[in-house]
Amino acid sequence: MDLKPLNAFYVMIYRQVRRFLRARSRVVVTVVQPILWIFLFGMGMGNVFNFQNPMVDYFIKQQFNGLDYITFLLTGVVAMSIFVGSFISGVSVIFDKQFGFLKETLVSPAPRELILLGRAVGDSLVLMINAMIVLGLGFLISNELRPEGIPLAMLYAFILSIGFSSLGIAIASKMSSMEGFQMLMNLIVMPLQFVSGIFFPVERMPEWMQLIAKVNPLTYAVDGIRYWLTGRSSFNPIIDITLLLILSSISIVIAIWSFRKATIEE
């Protein structure tokens, strides 16, 4: 078998990592923002839930899968940083369109799927490293985290990342400029974040919201990552990974399909 096409896959990983190292401003979204959430929002909110009364505190912990609020939030925010980062990275295929790099890959004999997947995997690796940095800080402020769960948590994070960068790519194939970007962030990213169990547990949501949460792939990533990092979760982690795999596979298929269809006519 001719393995040369894999070259294109590897080199796209290389490109995404290299670009990331050059364009450090992206760290703001993927590292600084989660840290702000954890410290400013998490610590503020954590204090609201802290009554210095063992009975009351125990009761409140029950609302958050039996975790301190800060631990609950922090595990969710790790998933959130991967989610936002991967979606943005997918949508930023638009920049490759605008700055022509995409055309350069489209006239090459390399299979388009491999270019696409290489790009998604490259971005995911970058995001994992960022998530590890965030998580490292988490260990400083929470004593409920289990280091041995990190590898499996990262596996969930990786699947999540591939899924949402594919979704971003599929959407980007239909866009011709970055104009709709802010709208996408407000209409897709924000709602999915709130309806995913990052900030409050799914089982405490109103019924209608729970329905949305259950079809939101992010929910299962948040829950699975939380499980492996703390041993506590809303769902069974096996169910989490199964659903996550299914939903991510669907978005990969959609992404490849829309990327293949995309010509320079649009």
Added chain:
Amino acid sequence: MGDYIISVEGLVKRFKDVVAVDNISFKVRRGEIYGLLGPNGAGKTTTINILITLLKPTSGKAFIDGIDVVEEPDKVRKKIGVVFQDPTLDNFLTAYENLYIHGRIYGLSGRELDERIKEALEFVELRQYANKVVRYFSGGMRRRLEIARALLHEPEILFLDEPTIGLDPQSRNKVWEYVGSVRREKGVTIFMTTHYMDEAEFLCDRIAVMDHGKIIAEGSPEELKSMVGSDIIIMKFNDSQRAVCLEDSLNGVIRSCRPISGNRIELVVTDAVKVLPKIFEVFERRGAVIDEVSYRRPTLNEVFLYLTGRELRDSLEESPRPTRRW
């Protein structure tokens, strides 16, 4: 596959409301530099995009080295190198990294790739900028890097879409120099488009003049010019009243005549040396005082004027640069 490396038959490309390419046919010989010359919006980029497998034609056929571009795009892609009209470099990466990624995508690797990259950078005199991030490159340097990149995988045909658009004269000369030596040293066939007459004339062995999606003339620069006539005479008079074409009296002596700016007229003739005395005589008989006379070979601009009634320059100003499409 014979002598022709590109062969296009009855190619049509229709976008929603425009016919960008309107039933064109041409053949390009192996090893030649073939140019599409025409104003903005003529359909040059669309034609290239079809040849390089980025666009599907509405109808008609195009073959690269005998391979149908629609049927077997992957085979075609292995044979071609492309420099697009708009820049396609990765601005966040260095010159070396841009070439490295290109090489890997085309299946090159290791020592061989490294050597080719250095050689390619050497060729376009960018070796010393290998590790500089492309964002800081000038327009001319970017173009040269793109040429190096397009040649890295040793294509049989190099496509250049408006290779010197927006470049300063010095950078233009450099690009011309490289294009010439690509053909000479590497034996690569070059298919290029341009709206600069001097560029087409300087570089191309054969030119197809394109306007409104159609090829309206084809031939070597000399052949095209002889369509117009052999010489262009410019005469300047002391008085604007006198700067008129005396077509009736000059019938049979000149091919065409038109007044131009500054009390001048422009005459197209078959052989200036032979007809000038006759022309002088006609004007003197009418009492016109001739201040200056010059004659020269026609340029491709006159060819375009002759073919379309418009100047190539005018059509540029008429239609602004179309908005960028990827």
